[in-house]
Amino acid sequence: MKEFADLLRNLDRNTKTLEKIKALKTYFSNASDEDKIWALALFTGRRPPRKIKTAQVREWAWEKAGIPEWLFAESYQHVGDLAETVALILPQHNSISQKSLHEWFAELETLKKADDETKKAYILKAWASLSGFELFVFNKLLMGSLRVGVSQTLVIRALSEMYDQEPSGMAHRLMGQWNPFDIRFDELIIQENTAQNPSKPYPFFLAYTIENHVYESISPLEWFVEWKWDGIRSQIIFREGQLFIWSRGEELVTDKFPELHQLAQHFPEGTVLDGEILCYADGHPLPFSTLQQRIGRKNITKKILQEAPVLFMAYDVLEWNGIDIREKPHEYRRSVLETYVAEFENDSIFKVSPLVSWNTMDDLSRLHNESRTYYAEGFMLKRKSAAYQTGRKKGDWYKWKVKPLSVDAVLVYAQKGHGRRAGLFTDYTFAVWKGEHLVPFAKAYSGLTDKEIRELDAFIKQNTVEKFGPVRTVNPLRVFEIGFEGIQQSSRHKSGIAVRFPRILRPRPDKYAHEADTLENLQNLLTVYGV
Amino acid sequence: MKTKSLLSFSPSGIYCPEADVQIDPWRPAEKAIITHAHSDHARYGSKHYLAHKDSEAILRLRLGNDISLQTVEYGEPFYINGVRFSLHPAGHILGSAQVRAEYKGEVWVVTGDYKLQDDGFSAPFEPVTCHHFITESTFGLPIYHWEPQETIFAEIKEWIAENREKGITSVLLGYALGKMQRILTRLAPLDYPVFAHGAVYNVNERLREAGYALPPIQQVSEVSDKKHFKGALVLATGSALGTPWMKRFEPYSVGNCSGWMAVRASKNRLNTDRGFVLSDHADWNELNRAVEATGAENIYVTHGFTSVFSRWLNEKGLHAQELKTLYGVEYETENTLSEA
Ligand SMILES: [Zn+2]
Ligand SMILES: [Zn+2]
Numbered sequence: 001m002k003e004f005a006d007l008l009r010n011l012d013r014n015t016k017t018l019e020k021i022k023a024l025k026t027y028f029s030n031a032s033d034e035d036k037i038w039a040l041a042l043f044t045g046r047r048p049p050r051k052i053k054t055a056q057v058r059e060w061a062w063e064k065a066g067i068p069e070w071l072f073a074e075s076y077q078h079v080g081d082l083a084e085t086v087a088l089i090l091p092q093h094n095s096i097s098q099k100s101l102h103e104w105f106a107e108l109e110t111l112k113k114a115d116d117e118t119k120k121a122y123i124l125k126a127w128a129s130l131s132g133f134e135l136f137v138f139n140k141l142l143m144g145s146l147r148v149g150v151s152q153t154l155v156i157r158a159l160s161e162m163y164d165q166e167p168s169g170m171a172h173r174l175m176g177q178w179n180p181f182d183i184r185f186d187e188l189i190i191q192e193n194t195a196q197n198p199s200k201p202y203p204f205f206l207a208y209t210i211e212n213h214v215y216e217s218i219s220p221l222e223w224f225v226e227w228k229w230d231g232i233r234s235q236i237i238f239r240e241g242q243l244f245i246w247s248r249g250e251e252l253v254t255d256k257f258p259e260l261h262q263l264a265q266h267f268p269e270g271t272v273l274d275g276e277i278l279c280y281a282d283g284h285p286l287p288f289s290t291l292q293q294r295i296g297r298k299n300i301t302k303k304i305l306q307e308a309p310v311l312f313m314a315y316d317v318l319e320w321n322g323i324d325i326r327e328k329p330h331e332y333r334r335s336v337l338e339t340y341v342a343e344f345e346n347d348s349i350f351k352v353s354p355l356v357s358w359n360t361m362d363d364l365s366r367l368h369n370e371s372r373t374y375y376a377e378g379f380m381l382k383r384k385s386a387a388y389q390t391g392r393k394k395g396d397w398y399k400w401k402v403k404p405l406s407v408d409a410v411l412v413y414a415q416k417g418h419g420r421r422a423g424l425f426t427d428y429t430f431a432v433w434k435g436e437h438l439v440p441f442a443k444a445y446s447g448l449t450d451k452e453i454r455e456l457d458a459f460i461k462q463n464t465v466e467k468f469g470p471v472r473t474v475n476p477l478r479v480f481e482i483g484f485e486g487i488q489q490s491s492r493h494k495s496g497i498a499v500r501f502p503r504i505l506r507p508r509p510d511k512y513a514h515e516a517d518t519l520e521n522l523q524n525l526l527t528v529y530g531v
Numbered sequence: 532m533k534t535k536s537l538l539s540f541s542p543s544g545i546y547c548p549e550a551d552v553q554i555d556p557w558r559p560a561e562k563a564i565i566t567h568a569h570s571d572h573a574r575y576g577s578k579h580y581l582a583h584k585d586s587e588a589i590l591r592l593r594l595g596n597d598i599s600l601q602t603v604e605y606g607e608p609f610y611i612n613g614v615r616f617s618l619h620p621a622g623h624i625l626g627s628a629q630v631r632a633e634y635k636g637e638v639w640v641v642t643g644d645y646k647l648q649d650d651g652f653s654a655p656f657e658p659v660t661c662h663h664f665i666t667e668s669t670f671g672l673p674i675y676h677w678e679p680q681e682t683i684f685a686e687i688k689e690w691i692a693e694n695r696e697k698g699i700t701s702v703l704l705g706y707a708l709g710k711m712q713r714i715l716t717r718l719a720p721l722d723y724p725v726f727a728h729g730a731v732y733n734v735n736e737r738l739r740e741a742g743y744a745l746p747p748i749q750q751v752s753e754v755s756d757k758k759h760f761k762g763a764l765v766l767a768t769g770s771a772l773g774t775p776w777m778k779r780f781e782p783y784s785v786g787n788c789s790g791w792m793a794v795r796a797s798k799n800r801l802n803t804d805r806g807f808v809l810s811d812h813a814d815w816n817e818l819n820r821a822v823e824a825t826g827a828e829n830i831y832v833t834h835g836f837t838s839v840f841s842r843w844l845n846e847k848g849l850h851a852q853e854l855k856t857l858y859g860v861e862y863e864t865e866n867t868l869s870e871a
Contacts, residue, residue, distance in 0.1 A: 074839050075674045088674035512773030
């Protein structure tokens with residue numbers, strides 16, 4: 001497991017993409033096939049279910065560390081991660097274990113039916129044989145989800161470079177249902193796909209946020225415009241007489257949507273559709289929150305089916321009569337959708353997402369402003385000649401969302417608030433970069449939790465550079481995402497820009513001040529959204 | 532706490548009524564004994580200061596050359612209104628001292644900040660027996676266990692060597708006073724160019740002028756050609772993180788030296804490339820050992836995990852209570868998580 005722990009540590013340490021890819025390649029060229037399949041399972045979120053209750057692990061840990069439970073709880077609260085807390089409080093020593101990743105998993109699997117005493121003895125022995133980062137990784141395998149500093153896209157990139165395959169093909173290999181206990185690394189990654197698992201979805205094609213040059217260049221001759229629906233992006237698959245529904249998060253959600261199962265009776269064998277699952281009633285989508293509540297429920301009761309009925313809004317067809325047509329131009333796929341698939345349209349469970357008809361950019365801007373009245377959150381722009389690609393790619397698909405607009409800005413001034421939060425710094429001024437200087441552009445009062453406000457208040461007190469009356473100039477260190485409803489030119493503001501209803505969307509502790517947006521970014525928003 | 536006891540806790544700090552002297556006061560006082568020169572302990576505006584002689588250079592740099600300052604050696608007793616005081620090594624930074632106060636057979640010790648590991652630059656910590664012990668608790672949670680500093684410095688050296696191989700600059704962040712001198716002495720011999728941010732440079736130069744054995748370093752602002760930074764080591768304080776000042780070092784890797792780096796979330800929040808778990812404070816076991824070594828029955832816990840550590844000590848049968856102080860406020864809030 002040392003190799004795997006080293007890999008995770010390298011991924012953790014290196015913030016640069018190329019370094020991460022290098023670390024992944026080093027691991028995948030050195031590790032055994034048995035380990036590699038497990039590493040892939042972990043990187044794609046396929047950790048086997050827990051064999052031991054977390055509460056038990058906690059108890060054994062504080063017992064072993066010789067501290068009371070409350071002290072463990074305090075520590076956990078400070079660390080924020082259970083596996084890490086356990087690794088930090090256990091007695092420190094050198095790692096002696098030579099066990100590999102797959103050996104650990106094989107052993108953990110045998111604990112499933114073991115009694116508590118056996119489990120405890122096993123875990124204490126494992127802890128005594130591991131230390132430092134390896135101990136942390138082991139605890140993660142034991143009880144946590146393993147979120148590492150690497151995206152699936154990066155893993156796919158590393159593997160496709162190593163095995164000389166297209167990233168889209170590699171992404172496809174990793175999708176769907178597979179289990180590291182019963183598939184070999186070379187079967188999954190290297191061998192030609194012979195008998196494919198019928199449930200296997202295609203990787204989703206994702207859109208970029210629209211950019212200036214796109215508005216300037218699109219025409220109805222070359223581009224489709226669709227409404228952007230706010231639901232769960234999904235794929236419906238009908239193969240070998242079975243229907244599967246996958247969400248974009250690569251979760252098989254077939255059982256969550258029983259009303260869609262009857263679609264199986266209509267689709268021809270070998271159909272894969274891309275679309276959006278929406279709650280839908282009275283001829284229009286219901287708010288996303290309705291769908292979210294439904295998803296949260298364990299059992300789909302009759303009541304839920306009545307109150308939150310769902311519909312599949314089809315965007316695209318990826319496989320038709322068993323043939324993968326993703327490489328065909330969108331115009332072709334759309335015609336299949338409109339000619340054949342639309343036959344199954346049924347106002348209660350299945351619709352083809354309509355195209356927005358437009359001639360000029362003015363039409364489009366006006367319609368875009370009315371998105372909300374159509375229950376949409378903006379537009380999707382799709383190039384008619386484009387293939388259905390893998391992941392987020394620039395150039396052919398763009399999302400053009402309605403407000404809020406947002407930028408990342410740096411906190412530069414603060415002032416004390418009134419009322420409930422009197423005495424705390426709650427009125428903030430934010431700035432964006434203009435060359436080496438920060439130009440203030442918005443004041444925002446709300447959007448933070450009480451805890452965040454207190455923390456920020458302490459930061460401001462410690463980082464005051466100057467005081468002008470009630471206003472403090474603060475060291476420019478903290479970055480926040482600032483949202484606003486509109487943007488316009490203004491000669492009264494230093495920045496030349498005024499924003500409407502600015503508010504803090506969220507702190508961005510992951511960003512350095514110099515990574516905040518620039519005045520130019522704001523001006524771009526002004527050209528696009530300005531009035 | 533009784534007002535008649537030898538030391539009491541006033542709104543401006545730890546106070547000895549019998550001697551009319553304050554220890555590390557955070558408001559201007561008539562007479563102030565200073566444990567060490569970090570800004571959360573040595574504050575501006577008191578009339579007379581008293582500290583260890585190794586604190587002098589920095590106290591004058593920070594509080595003004597003309598402050599009224601009396602210095603003493605470790606172990607050298609001095610009397611104020613019949614109270615016997617002496618300073619004892621705290622091992623935290625150069626000149627850091629525990630303050631021992633004795634009156635009519637009652638002995639109190641105020642630690643200021645301390646660590647038990649010998650860093651090779653400051654005088655190593657010496658336990659002092661007492662009845663009443665006022666201890667810090669910056670890292671007073673059982674998750675904090677420092678590895679031997681040799682291990683950490685080996686990591687730092689390896690990181691610098693890797694960066695040099697790649698031709699990138701190593702930017703190492705840490706507290707200007709204490710951490711940086713420890714790093715400079717421990718990394719020696721420095722067979723590559725070393726540059727420093729003004730804050731680090733000023734402290735280093737002042738100590739060198741005062742005769743302390745530190746290598747000379749160059750100030751970043753004096754370098755006009757960026758190519759000199761290639762493969763060099765740059766020492767800076769945490770406040771440089773995320774500022775345009777850093778751009779001149781590109782491409783670079785940033786490492787932060789602090790005990791807080793033991794927790795991944797703290798490290799990740801800073802978005803530095805590396806976090807080196809190097810602290811000038813006692814870890815959990817050191818705190819417990821220090822408390823035990825004093826033989827004191829009454830423990831007062833200041834900056835850090837005061838409530839946790841005092842509850843822990845109480846459960847072990849000691850009389851412990853937490854004190855609200857203004858020590859250490861910097862590092863609870865500063866985004867760079869440095870330690871004072
Ligand atoms: Zn302190
Ligand atoms: Zn200190």
